[in-house]
Amino acid sequence: MGSNARTAQIARGLGIAAIVALAAGPALAQLGVGTPFLDFRIFSLRILLGILALILGVIGLAQTRPSTGRGGRTSAVVGIVLGLVPIAVVATAVSGSGGGPMINDITTNPEDPPAFQTAQTLDANVGRDLTYPGESFAEQQRAGYPDLVPIRVTGTPEAVYARCVAAAEELGWTLTAHDPSHGTFEAIDVSELFRFVDDIVVRVRPGGDAVVVDIRSKSRDGKSDMGANAARIRAFREALAG
Numbered sequence: 206m207g208s209n210a211r212t213a214q215i216a217r218g219l220g221i222a223a224i225v226a227l228a229a230g231p232a233l234a235q236l237g238v239g240t241p242f243l244d245f246r247i248f249s250l251r252i253l254l255g256i257l258a259l260i261l262g263v264i265g266l267a268q269t270r271p272s273t274g275r276g277g278r279t280s281a282v283v284g285i286v287l288g289l290v291p292i293a294v295v296a297t298a299v300s301g302s303g304g305g306p307m308i309n310d311i312t313t314n315p316e317d318p319p320a321f322q323t324a325q326t327l328d329a330n331v332g333r334d335l336t337y338p339g340e341s342f343a344e345q346q347r348a349g350y351p352d353l354v355p356i357r358v359t360g361t362p363e364a365v366y367a368r369c370v371a372a373a374e375e376l377g378w379t380l381t382a383h384d385p386s387h388g389t390f391e392a393i394d395v396s397e398l399f400r401f402v403d404d405i406v407v408r409v410r411p412g413g414d415a416v417v418v419d420i421r422s423k424s425r426d427g428k429s430d431m432g433a434n435a436a437r438i439r440a441f442r443e444a445l446a447g
Contacts, residue, residue, distance in 0.1 A: 210277030213265030216258050216284025223254035223291045251291035258288030306345035308338075309424035311434035313355050315343035319408040319421045323382035323391045329402065329425060337421070350435045356442055357415040362388060365416040366409045372444035376437075378405060394422075394437060401426055403434065407441075418445065 265281030312318040321335040346353065358365045366388055373380065373392055382391040388409035395402050401424065408419045420441055422434035 213277035213281035216261035217280040219258035220284040220287025226251040255288040255291035258284045305432040306349035307429040309430040312421035314419040319406040324404040356418040
């Protein structure tokens with residue numbers, strides 16, 4: 206085979222590698238191999254491999270058309286098909302995230318966000334700054350998630366606090382701090398696919414004719430959460446309403 210056929214073969218090889226990366230990242234995370242962020246980086250490699258497979262596959266397809274008499278056309282097609290798979294996965298994930306802002310610390314109250322206390326003492330957070338990033342994040346959140354506002358609930362603060370704890374447990378969060386006297390509790394939540402750990406703090410306090418519940422959810426890894434923290438807050442809001 207000539208060099209043109211080798212282009213098609215390379216496309217096929219890259220397509221196979223893209224599929225391997227697509228499967229390896231989540232598999233390693235589920236097995237607890239490496240860190241969630243490293244496993245995600247391996248998973249992210251799939252998009253580069255997929256693009257390369259797609260480009261070389263198209264080139265290989267053109268260079269092995271029947272009129273050339275060169276072999277390798279099937280390999281080019283395989284490269285194109287396999288390269289499209291991870292690209293489609295990424296496109297689906299991005300569309301599902303709702304195109305949220307590139308931030309990873311979300312709260313119902315950007316003006317007065319609940320503060321982490323116990324989370325700062327956890328081994329995984331030693332040396333990390335868990336203070337709210339400030340107005341730069343607040344502006345992006347208001348634009349990206351205008352529906353996230355303080356949750357107003359009828360009832361006594363004690364009753365609402367108990368309902369909040371029950372909602373958190375219903376969602377599968379692990380409580381790390383419990384302070385009914387101050388109306389706060391903290392928790393962690395672990396993502397199903399890559400086992401990312403996010404810190405959560407909930408604050409309950411009187412607010413005139415209702416009880417005001419504020420929640421803050423912060424990712425430990427990455428600069429963007431793909432809408433995960435906002436989705437968690439919405440799920441909590443729904444569980445509390447139910």
